[in-house]
Amino acid sequence: MVQRLSDKDAGFEAKFADLLAGKREVSEDVDHIVRDILENVRTHGDRAVLDYTREFDRLDAAAMAELTVTSAEIEAAAGKVPRETLDALQLAHDRIHAHHARQMPKDDRYTDALGVELGSLWTAVEAVGIYVPGGTASYPSSVLMNAVPAKVAGVERIVMVVPSPDGVLSPLVLAAAGIAGVTEIYRIGGAQAVAALAYGTDTIAPVAKIVGPGNAFVAAAKRRVFGTVGIDMIAGPSEVLIVADGDNNADWLAADLLAQAEHDTAAQSILITDSADLADQVETAVEAQLKTLPREDVARASWRDFGAIILVDSLEAAMPLANRIAPEHLELAVADPEALLKKVRNAGAVFLGHYTPEAIGDYVGGSNHVLPTARSARFSSGLSVLEFVKRTSVLKCSADNLRALGPAAIALGEAEGLCAHARSVSIRLNL
Amino acid sequence: MVQRLSDKDAGFEAKFADLLAGKREVSEDVDHIVRDILENVRTHGDRAVLDYTREFDRLDAAAMAELTVTSAEIEAAAGKVPRETLDALQLAHDRIHAHHARQMPKDDRYTDALGVELGSLWTAVEAVGIYVPGGTASYPSSVLMNAVPAKVAGVERIVMVVPSPDGVLSPLVLAAAGIAGVTEIYRIGGAQAVAALAYGTDTIAPVAKIVGPGNAFVAAAKRRVFGTVGIDMIAGPSEVLIVADGDNNADWLAADLLAQAEHDTAAQSILITDSADLADQVETAVEAQLKTLPREDVARASWRDFGAIILVDSLEAAMPLANRIAPEHLELAVADPEALLKKVRNAGAVFLGHYTPEAIGDYVGGSNHVLPTARSARFSSGLSVLEFVKRTSVLKCSADNLRALGPAAIALGEAEGLCAHARSVSIRLNL
Incomplete structure (x- = not known):
């Protein structure tokens, strides 16, 4: 009933x-374990990643090269996927790409009535990490939903991490990564993968933002590296x-x-x-x-x-x-x-x-399937191109503009007790 | 040197x-204290807020009404501010409003080549809390920078909390709130104010998002209520x-x-x-x-x-x-x-x-002064109207559209082992 x-x-x-x-x-309390893993990877880099991968994924690699997926492996994976499924992935990719291309924000430079030049300029995040869970929750559709908006945004490095417990890696996931244009893939997972992406190792250059779903360890690791890198919502x-x-x-x-x-x-x-x-x-x-x-x-x-x-x-x-x-x-x-x-x-x-x-x-x-859960649609949105770009505001005053705006800035700086603020304006106006 | x-x-x-x-x-570790404060306010509501305000702000109020700022008080505050400063605040407000109005995202409904209708619709967050620190860091410019984008976005309830230690409240801050169109003001602060905004009390209806700077207690409280409500970056x-x-x-x-x-x-x-x-x-x-x-x-x-x-x-x-x-x-x-x-x-x-x-x-x-610090401009942006709106995606297929797209969705659902997903499509196509 x-x-x-x-x-x-x-x-x-x-x-x-x-x-x-x-x-x-029920959120598992794994925070103390995760803290240690992050610290270890931050200190020992590749070595720690290899050790944790041996321990948690039962995958014994002597060097990171063995955990790096080559383009030959991606091609071979695609060969193992039925034609019909590959075509479906390609159709999904193309529709997701077309929809997300419409979300790309436009730069806005303008001059206001006073002659002040203002602007909002958008640039892509330089490098993004995409976490893909291993095992049964390893969904090729999620690879597309996370990677394609990053690609559309113009992110140059898209680094996928996906654990392969006991060496098992879904060919579908690799095929999807190939279609989406992921630029690097490592067979690592858990908090150690999040740490490698956030802090970097000798093999893996650090990224600026990490997205994608994961288990309690991954979620706790993402919360902890937030600040060092950006993260998406915890779904x-x-x-x-x-x-x-x-x-x-x-x-x-x-x-x-x-x-x-x-x-x-x-x-x-x-x-x-x-x-x-x-x-x-x-x-x-x-x-x-x-x-x-x-x-x-x-x-x-x-x-x-x-x-x-x-x-x-x-x-x-x-x-x-x-x-x-x-x-x-x-x-x-x-x-x-x-x-x-x-x-x-x-x-x-x-x-x-x-x-x-x-x-x-x-x-x-074509729209994104990464969406706000647990009533968070009251204040947040699904994944979009906006998660992979950032805005820089631009301000440009002439001497005349500064004469017009300066006195108000000086008044507010003084009212707030920030006299060096006021001085940085008045000194230019010979006040 | x-x-x-x-x-x-x-x-x-x-x-x-x-x-x-x-x-x-150096981040002060106040998390255990904050956890207790949040729990107490969640359980005991106004009573707990009054108790903490007495304890931390040395402000003895018998009822929340005494901690609620009336419109008469806002007017009186404006009367205490020099004309020149009020004019400067108004100029700042008008320029911030004009700049942020350009950031308002536009709805996008369209029909693609296949005839599928798609869309991205933007709506304002319904209620926002703005934290304003007390004491020397009580800046009227910050009130404008946080409240005006919310107002531009169309947020109906803008609830400001500002502690008044020993009863002292900056008239400048109240004047700025009046100019910005803040709809409710409470003289409370700290983790107890964040808790009241997030969980609600008999007096204060809960909000969906909390923004604004604060001390270590406020930052820890914002981190903890994140999920229940949205928060802005921790500056x-x-x-x-x-x-x-x-x-x-x-x-x-x-x-x-x-x-x-x-x-x-x-x-x-x-x-x-x-x-x-x-x-x-x-x-x-x-x-x-x-x-x-x-x-x-x-x-x-x-x-x-x-x-x-x-x-x-x-x-x-x-x-x-x-x-x-x-x-x-x-x-x-x-x-x-x-x-x-x-x-x-x-x-x-x-x-x-x-x-x-x-x-x-x-x-x-005119641009916002709430900006990403500590190298986070690599992955995030300053405060804008976008923080106060959220996007809902829209999808509408006809029977013909579903016939065209359905087989690919079925193939991917089955490839991912999600047969009920596939079924929800095939059942409509009599497959």
């Missing part, structure tokens, strides 16, 4: 607030919220709910509908489809522990709830999705109508 | 690397790098170096020049001006401990060094600053020519 709420119930607000406040992740378990009217195919919606649930036992799938019939049909369809899934156990645990069906009096009432949930993924499976879209305030990505299952956005829609 | 380097010296690279690696801040001590040719007024450059140095003993001022004569003249001028500064002690310690003059063979050689330093503020005091600007890769803000002292950017230039 999945959790059912109705906005007609007494106590609905309290139950809904509980749903919002629910923690779905939580995936979520979908479907807002649906009564005129829906319950099997389709059930499939969408389960597509999230199969990710992780901590994933969350919620349906909000104004149709009690549809609510019942979807619940039945989920149960039926669960039995047929290869990842049934994961999906069943997620749906049982964190799934919810919320019955609302009207679709009008759905949107304020959706905005409070601030879901990573929001499907608007209604007759007029554009009308509801106007009311969306907090969501990572919105999927409109009956023919846009969220999985399209995961792979080939 | 300030540190002098020359790129002709043997060992220059090692010395320069040391300069880059130098830590200027370090201020920095300026001046690249100057021989044709400069040494007194002007000395004034600019000292304008940074007076901020903080941990501030850093660096001059790079190709003229040994200018290097000597500036060093002499700094010594002479130091003696006349009200904040001489602070400025002298900063210049002595962290200041540097770097002599280079040519200005060409200066820019690679500047990009490695990645300074918060970069002055290009040269005959052709535009030529050097083209070579700037990493800098928070650039000030061109001889009549643009950095202090203009602190107050009335």
